[in-house]
Amino acid sequence: GQQVMQIPQYQHVQEGEDFTTYCNSSTTLSNIQWYKQRPGGHPVFLIQLVKSGEVKKQKRLTFQFGEAKKNSSLHITATQTTDVGTYFCAGSNSGYALNFGKGTSLLVTP
């Protein structure tokens, strides 16, 4: 079945440093979604990418979808303490269910 791998599992940065998490699928995806889960909270939808090579930005966050639609990345520029949490990618290949990666937990120290 479809698997979505996400790396790194953990990342610890100093405030102001950049951060990137990567997501790779074993199969071609129809779309990919990104979620953020704050400590003790629930996942919150951030964005969806659909087109090959698509790039979307949300303030300091940049999301990319690979040309082959099998990989994606989330890059945060100049991290802040409010960025702390676990970031999940979730892929779909036209089925009804999302396949979530295991997430990257980001810790930002001031």
Place this chain on the structure above:
Amino acid sequence: DGGITQSPKYLFRKEGQNVTLSCEQNLNHDAMYWYRQDPGQGLRLIYYSQIVNDFQKGDIAEGYSVSREKKESFPLTVTSAQKNPTAFYLCASSIAAASGQPQHFGDGTRLSIL
């Protein structure tokens, strides 16, 4: 406010007991989902429902059961057959079960074994 309500927030189960986790949504969403979250494991799909009176097994359905008698409700029963039920359970919904629909999550229920 529209949203998804899960209850209880914390739940304790004795060995051999069945317990039911509640999930209610007032978003008028057709699709609802149950996930299990363990540390370092991400979210794993237990069951999902595309429409009332219909549901499908996810990746880890063994030891769990669901019902979807009303559009707004999708309760999950953790049966005694589930040998390792301690986890964080998340309920979600989306407008439809079609690919690419964002999912909205409840606050979750933490289940522990006594």
